[in-house]
Structure formats: C-alpha cells, structure tokens
Amino acid sequence: MSTRKRIAVAGGTGLVGAKVVARLEAAGHDTVALTRRTGVDLTTGDGLEEALRGVDAVVDCTSLESTKPAETTAFFRAVATNLQQAGTAVGVRRIVTLSIVGIDGLGGAPFGHYDGKRAQEEATEAGQVPTAILRATQFHGFAGQLIDWMAKGPVLACPKQPVQTVDVDAVADELVALAVEETTEQRVRVDVAGPEKRMLADLARAIAEARGRRLWVLRVWLPGATARKVRAGALQASADTKIIGGTFDEWLAREYPTR
Template sequence: MKIVIFGNGLIGSQVVEKVAAAGHDVVALGRSAGVDTTTGKGVAEAVAGADVVVDLTNSPSWQDDDVLEFFRSSTSHLLTAERAAGVGHHVILSIVGADRLTDSGYMRAKLAQEELVEAGPIPYSIVRSTQFFEFVAGIADAGTRGDVVHATPAHLQPIASRDVVERVSDIALGTPVNGTVEIAGPEALGIDQLVRRLFSSTGDRRSVQSDLGAGYFGAILDNVALVPTPGADAWIAPTTFDDWLDSRAPIG
C-alpha cells in the first residue's frame, strides 16, 4: 500500500516510522519538499499512485482569516488531486470539541476542513483528537504573565502523541469510516492541574494561578468542551500524563 502523508512534524514523522515498519510504501512531505498545498504546487505529482493520503498539515499563521483560508485552500487542492489520482482514502487529524468551541477562529477553521472532507469525492476518516501532552508546556507559556501562569481549571483530556500515532496509523491502513472517530487520553484533568504536574516534573519555578477566565485558542472553556463527546464511543489511549512525564528525561 502506498501512503502519502502531508506534514512531517510531531505526528507525521512518527506515523511514517510506524507504517514503514509494517512494510508499506510511505512518505511524509513537509514544506521543504517543494509541495505547497495552499497553491496546489506539486500536489498532483505527490499523490500519484497513492492509495491513502493522510493530511496532517497546519497553518503557519493562526490569525483567524489566515488559518481559515489555509485549511480551505489546502484541503480543496488535496481532494482535487486525489480524485484525479484515484486515491481511495483521505484521513485528517482534527480536534475533539471543535464544534463546541466556535468562539475560536482556529476551531472554526478545523470545522471548515472537516466539512470539505465530508462533502468531497474521496472516502474519508476524520480523527478528532484531544490536545497532546507535548503541548501542555505551550499552553503554560501562553498563559504566563511575569512569573505566574494563569490556567483554567476546566477539564482537558490530553493524549500522548505516540498514542495518537498508533490510532492514526491503524485508521490509515484500514477501511474508510466515512465519519468521525474520537480519541483521547485516559484522564480528564484541569489545565491548571496539568501545568502544576508538568512544573513539578521539570522543576519550573513559575507559580500557577487557577483562572476560570484563562482562554484556550481564543475560547473560554467549561468541563465538557475538550473531553470526548458523550455517546461517541471514543478510543481511550493507555498512557497517563504521569506515565508520560516519567518517561521523559529527569531534571538535570
């Protein structure tokens, strides 16, 4: 099976390794490969002969208008090229709760991407994931004022990137679901709690202030926005946050 992955970052680079180890012909393409999904440059050549395309691209700008235009143009070019090439499965990675956080321009853009895929000509699978453990540090940095991190106690149910890779790879190698699959970590925890656990592990000396008004991608959270949808039969990953922290390099 030939699989083409657009995006060779945290998830794409790991998916390549896993799928290649299973004996498949796979390549992950980043911007340095001379392919521009926003203009369509090189896309047709990249997907020629592919059985599966996995879209892990992300906008270089998170300004509301920019990110919406990115996902609309990128997705449209991919689907058009895939139709011409006879690709049989289009997989995207989206976000659990995107439809509940429409105050966020980024979430609106991901919904637009999903809608294009759903209405498009290619059998598809949409994988909605919760936030990755690896980005808790970035959430902390975004909420930092001086030496204090403002973080909401609203719940997040984050997941290890290696578990995301496991599920995305399995879905890419399987039959298109022509629908949405949700995946999440095993624990729903307050974002403030996650940041405190991270700092305890890394030795970060910033203090953490619980703040219900602390935003998330421009939206205010409650305890249900970023956890699996009731009745969605989400796939729950095995790795806990503490397990993931323990697997990282020790302080010093």
C-alpha cells in the first residue's frame, strides 16, 4: 500500500464518488466528502479552503442533472475553478477529474452535459494545481439511467447510438490510482472504456428485462450535428483508449443476480 493520504472527493456521496470513497478507505486512506449534504457547496466555494486543509489530492466526481448547456457550463466551470483556487491556497498536490470520452466538439441540448464537461476540463487545466483528467465512456448502467429519466410509461424513446460502456467499479479503481499516485507530471490525460461495442437501445432492453419491467424501446434519430457524430461512434474508444473492466453482461449478472 502507498503511504496513508488524505483525499477529498468532490461529489463523494454520488454514484462514482461513493465508490471512490469506499476504495480509498478500504486502502487505509482518510477521506473528506465535498458535497452539499456534507456542508460544502462547490459552486460558491464557501468553506472549501477549510475542508481542503491537510488534503493531498482531490477527486472531482460532481455532477448536475441538466441538459441545458448554459447551466452545465456554469456549474462545472464554477466547481473546477473553486477546487483549483482553494487547492492552490492550501497546497493540494493533484486534482483528478472524471470526464467523458469523445466529447470534443459535442454539445447543445439535449447533449448539454458535454458542454459542461468540456468547461470543467478547461477550468481545471487552467489552474495551478497539477491535474489528471480521466475520461470514461458511458457506464454499463447508463441505459438504466436513461430509463429512469426518460421512459414515459411503457415506452422509451432511445437515441440510436453505438456505445462502448464501462464498469463503473473499474472507473473508480482508476480514479483512486490517479489520486494516490506519486508523480511530478503537471497535466495527465487518460481515456478508459469497456471491452465491447453495443447499441444503447439493446442495453436498455436488457436492463428493463432484468428489472422485470415491460418496456417498448424505440430507436429514435435525434436531429443535429452532435447526434450525427454520436451515431457515428464519437463516444466510443479510440486507438489510445485503455480498455478496463468486464462486459455489460457480466455487470448485468452482478447487478441483477436474481433475474
């Protein structure tokens, strides 16, 4: 094990953040969750410097449920800027940011999340604290999130798009490794993806079935340049992407063991 460190996890109560916190603690590190529920609003930065005292590295796993480019850009930019400013003031050694594979040139509603993620990457790399940006593809459970957000009764209108989903547990392992790593590198970028290319609608059908829900999954063609690039595979792995974790089917069997 590396020496005991104190790591702050922005969004440490969320889907990814909680996994990062659990792994760090299991490895014997101290953690601080930076979330509104734990008393830190990262969009204002109030109280952040105090929370970061003695912290060695920060992992940014924050998120916002919005498809509006202006909202997501303001949110992610503010969070990244505040983490950089407070991190610089107290001598944080590294900020690790979770982002998304292939988002360059993508955005505009309903893909506004990507505008925010690019603003987050830009703002974190504009600061003085050394950074590591881990871009991951969509998680295996992403189609389940789509069902939760977008299904209307028994129908889900699912964008026709190929994906190369990744196991969120493997992504959490990568974030932890970057947070505890001893390095003098200033700007690190790593892309990770799962091992298989699949269609998003097929994953949605499989998750609905595993949940025991009757769902009619319609493949829809969204208009616009971003939708066209996404249909052409923009969000999938490229030649430099590191392949990590198991397949969607392995994840599904683990996530829904009684189906």
